[in-house]
């Protein structure tokens with residue numbers, strides 16, 4: 001079989017990867033196949049299940065595939081690990097999608113590679129379906145992300161805390177180049193590799209940087225911009241990535257590596273879901289600061305390519321890294337204005353928004369439902385009852401509502417325009433943690449129906465369809481806070 005693969009990354013010098021085929025599995029079976037995405041990638045969307053199972057388990061390697069595992073390093077929870085790499089992932093090749101964009105097609109959970117260290121190279125069904133569901137939800141929410149093409153069970157068992165069904169996820173990405181990919185070569189003092197990698201990143205992601213005065217600086221600037229936008233996007237929907245190590249930050253600006261991520265229900269800016277993030281390093285509110293820290297690590301790898309004079313290079317790079325804060329805050333404020341129905345800008349808007357967030361935090365108001373309530377309150381004056389219910393301090397929220405209505409009266413939109421602004425800014429459906437868990441539990445026990453139902457609802461996050469009202473709601477408050485696990 002031929003797919004139409006290209007191999008731009010596998011054409012780089014050999015130090016960037018190891019050539020290794022996926023390990024065959026005893027019994028490949030498709031549990032979910034994204035036919036719409038397949039069509040977008042120019043693959044055959046009518047492909048029968050046995051062909052898809054063979055291809056997306058790694059049992060059949062297309063004639064034109066050149067399977068490789070990519071080398072990278074990374075800072076994990078602040079400590080540098082000079083060698084990570086694809087320990088359980090294999091890049092099959094790249095295809096050009098309908099928009100003319102080159103996309104990596106990668107198997108995750110496809111067996112050991114020279115980068116596996118102590119790992120088994122395998123993945124369990126639950127976490128692979130979790131990545132499928134949440135990455136597709138992020139996509140329909142309009143947030144840059146890797147996507148998921150298929151999940152195939154392997155017929156093998158994998159040993160984690162429990163014995164679980166094994167699975168392979170097929171991930172689609174603008175590329176899998178990470179901050180950690182640059183760090184891998186910088187740590188080895190390999191200047192030639194850094195130059196080669198930078199040229200590749202420019203050609204693939206930032207062609208406009210090629211003609212800049214200092215291309216490396218232009219790339220740093222562009223990556224910083226995309227990360228500022230990405231983190232603002234995460235935070236506008238209450239998304240917490242959970243493991244923002246430098247090996248999990250893609251230079252393309254896509255969200256990558258859905259391990260312990262989750263969406264926040266009650267607004268608490270210090271929310272952490274990951275069971276191993278004891279210090280809260282990757283909490284909701286720390287995400288911009290961590291992104292900036294990661295970008296500084298990226299900048300360090302580029303210094304020799306920015307200027308031969310190190311102190312000059314540091315000065316130029318530092319100015320960009322420092323500017324991250326303003327870029328993020330500007331973007332976040334823009335989103336928050338829209339979330340409360342504003343398209344014009346006034347100096348006091350930041351204060352109005354921050355008063356709302358403080359009140360939400362005090363009352364542990366649900367993040368998504370609060371903004372959904374604001375959409376409704378804006379549409380129907382006097383329809384603020386359900387919103388007010390979410391707040392403990394009635395005077396505080398009433399004062400806020402009256403200030404907000406005053407502010408709306410100075411915003412130029414018609415009622416219909418405002419309704420649309422609000423609809424597009426405030427999702428009704430996010431992947432609620434308890435719904436995700438229930439779907440994965442059923443799937444692990446062999447019942448895919450709840451997964452497909454949830455996936456279908458998350459395809460239209462900005463439309464309120466009354467038949468699925470219960471999917472809008474968070475889990476009833478419980479004694480044990482929701483936790484996610486890295487042991488994927």
Ligand code: AMP
Nearest residue numbers: 084085086087088116119120121122257
């Ligand atoms: P992650 O925490 O998923 O970002 O992975 C960090 C590193 O551990 C990467 O180099 C992965 O390839 C590697 N890794 C994670 N799980 C496994 C596994 N089951 N077998 C081998 N390597 C793994």
Ligand code: MG
Nearest residue numbers: 247248256257
């Ligand atoms: Mg990773």
